[in-house]
Amino acid sequence: MSVHADLTDELARIVGPRYLLRGHAELLPYMTDANRMFAGMPLCAVCPATTAEVAAVLSACHRAGVGFVPRGAGTGLSGGATPGEGQVVVSLARLRRIRSVDPAGRTAVVEAGVVNAHLSRRVEHLGLYYAPDPSSQSACTIGGNVAENSGGAHCLKYGVTTNHVLGLEVVLPDGCVLRTGLLGPRCLGYDLTGVFCGSEGTLGIVTAACVRLLPRPEGVRTALALFRGVDDAAAAVERVTAAGAVPAALEMLDRHAMTAVERGAYPVGYPEHVGAALLVEFDGIEAGLDDCVADAMAICRECAVVEVRAARDTAERQLWWNNRKAAFAAMGRMAPAYYVADGVIPRTALTRVLGEIAAVSADARLWTANVFHAGDGNLHPLIGYDPAVPGESERVVTAGSAMLAACVAAGGAVSGEHGIGLEKRDELYYWFDEADMAAQREVHDIFDPRDRANPGKMYPLPGRCAEVRRAAWDPRARLGLAD
Ligand SMILES: Cc1cc2nc3c(=O)[nH]c(=O)nc-3n(C[C@H](O)[C@H](O)[C@H](O)COP(=O)(O)OP(=O)(O)OC[C@H]3O[C@@H](n4cnc5c(N)ncnc54)[C@H](O)[C@@H]3O)c2cc1C
Known part of the structure; x- marks a missing residue:
């Protein structure tokens, strides 16, 4: 019997045959995450229900010398949960218990597969909620949020996932269980919780997290401002954030994004002649x-x-938010497919970088909408395209990379919140050099010396830094437009 057949049989014994998927049709949904540019057929997908089962699964993979890919809800946008050929997908969907809630201490211990929005719903009666709110929060999991160090609209005021995680239970690649922070025996020493936040499944599998809960704000006020163009809206973002009170959220849509959301499920009636919309929210006492x-x-x-007013009531505020949060989905009305780039820049560079994104998009003969967390400077150019048109997918990837190069040139970075995954491994070199990457790799190798945890993700191939950087600064050449 082959090593792989032995392994799948052992995995079936650990989780029960029903929770071991190995047929081609069963595995199709596990071939990609929400970034359809990448796909891979795993050896199998396994769905453990407890930390002990996850540990037994990883231990079996370790002994068989097979890599594994942690998977939450698969809403990631950088190919992080996309398997390589022959790897084992470990779905955390069945680890969905809220183990405990401490209303006085304002913490909860939740399993990795708990859906982000469900946690807030479960503690609503206590007047509490979980603050990080990715726009995918109705589907994405706490484990995926930890792995990506996810942000969201209200992270401007409240901080991203790492600011809300107080301890972790992690199964390491050899099957040992590590407990950090408030879940560990004691909280002193290195900040291992911080090391795992944003590690994209490359150090092990998070099975549970102790998270901070916040009291629900007593009040909330939301305003919608419409501008002639993004320049005026960007100036307002800069001045509102500099003025004093930090808004809970400050979200921007450009003209293309407004056109898309008006065709989506929650139109708000944006006038045709406005070029940018800004959603401004304050909360607290x-x-x-x-x-x-x-x-x-x-x-x-x-x-x-051009026009600005506060929401009349909760229903109108909710409509504005539904409109904003459905922006990615609304892109389906504009093009057969879309690609989401994710970069971050200083707020003061918004006007310049949005101009460069528009120029790259025009050079590449592509249609790009911008809908983003403006207060954080976290840009999300959404590039519409048709995968059936020869060469168009390649142009999209090149244009997306050139947009990230523009972010870095403006003092920003290549990921605001969607992670590196498969998508942005090369682009890490816009930001880090070989020595930086070697230092990261040394940290990685302490936890995963045999490279079994999500292999192939997050790290560029060594030795290519100079080549990648040369290409980055000349996007026109990369798009085949140089003289
Ligand atoms: C419409 C839409 C809107 C989005 N909006 C936002 C947003 O506002 N902010 C934001 O930050 N992101 C956003 N995202 C991206 C995505 O939802 C987040 O990255 C989310 O955290 C992924 O969670 P998931 O459970 O789907 O993880 P997956 O996609 O399944 O996995 C993501 C990564 O985490 C790893 N992983 C998953 N679970 C674990 C675990 N338990 N232990 C270790 N590693 C694990 C995977 O291997 C992979 O590398 C959006 C995505 C979509 C489709």
Whole structure:
């Protein structure tokens, strides 16, 4: 019997045959994440239900010398949960218990497969919630959020996932269980919780997290400002954030994004002649909230706003948010497929970099909408394309990479929140050099010396830094447009 057949039989014994998927049709959904540019056929997919089962699965993979790929809900946008040929996908979907809630300490211990939005719903009756809110929160899991160090619209004020994780239970690639932070025996020593946040499954599998819960804000005020173009909206972003009170959220849509969302499930009636929309939200104790939103609206007026007003009621506020959060899905109305780039820049560079994104898009003969966390400077150019048109997918990837090069040139970085995965391994060299990557690799090798945990993700091939950087600064040449 082959090593692989032995392994799959052992995995079936660990989780029960029903939770071991190995037929071609069963494995199709596990071939990609939400980034359809990458795909791979795994050896099998296994769905353990407990930490002990995850440990037994990884131990079996370790002995067989086979790599594994952790998978939450598969909503990742950088190919992180996409398997390589012959690897074992480990789905955490069945680890979905909320193990405990401590209302006085404002913490919860939740398993990795718990869906982000479900956690807030489960503690709502206690007046608490979990703050990090990726736009995919109705599907993505806490384990995936930890692995990607995910952000969200309200992370401007509240911080990203790592700021809300107080301890982790992790199964290491050899099957040993490590408990860190508040889940560990003691909280002193190195910040191992921080090491695992954002490690994209390359150090092991998170099976549970102790997370911070926050009291629900007493009040919330939301305003919608419409501008002639992104320049005026970007000026307002800069001035609102510099003015004093930090908004809970500051989200921007450009004209193309507004066109898309108006065709989506939650149209709000954006007028045709406006070129950018800004959603500004403040939350906290009631006293002072009206002043905060009034001040922000006054700043928008000074920035040549076309129209600005506060939400009349909860229903209108919810409609504005549904409209914003459905923006990615609405791209389906504009093109057969779309690609989401993810870069981050200083807020002060918004106007310049949005201009460069538009130029790259025009050079590549592509259609790009921008909908993004403007307060954080976290850009999401959405590039529409048709995979059936020869060469178009390649042009999209090249244009996306050139957009990231523009972010780095403006003092930013190649990922705001979607991670590196398979997608941006080369682009890491825009930011790190070979020595930086070697230092990261040394940390990796402490936990995963045999490279079994999500192999092939997050690390560029060594020795290519100079070549990648040379190409980066000349996007026109990369698009075949040089003289
Ligand atoms: C419409 C849409 C909107 C989005 N909006 C946002 C947003 O606002 N902010 C944001 O940050 N992201 C956003 N994303 C990206 C994505 O939802 C996040 O990266 C999310 O955290 C992924 O969670 P998941 O459970 O789907 O993980 P998956 O996609 O299954 O996996 C993501 C990565 O984490 C690893 N992983 C998963 N679970 C574990 C685990 N238990 N232990 C170790 N590694 C693990 C995987 O191997 C992979 O590398 C969006 C995606 C979509 C499709």
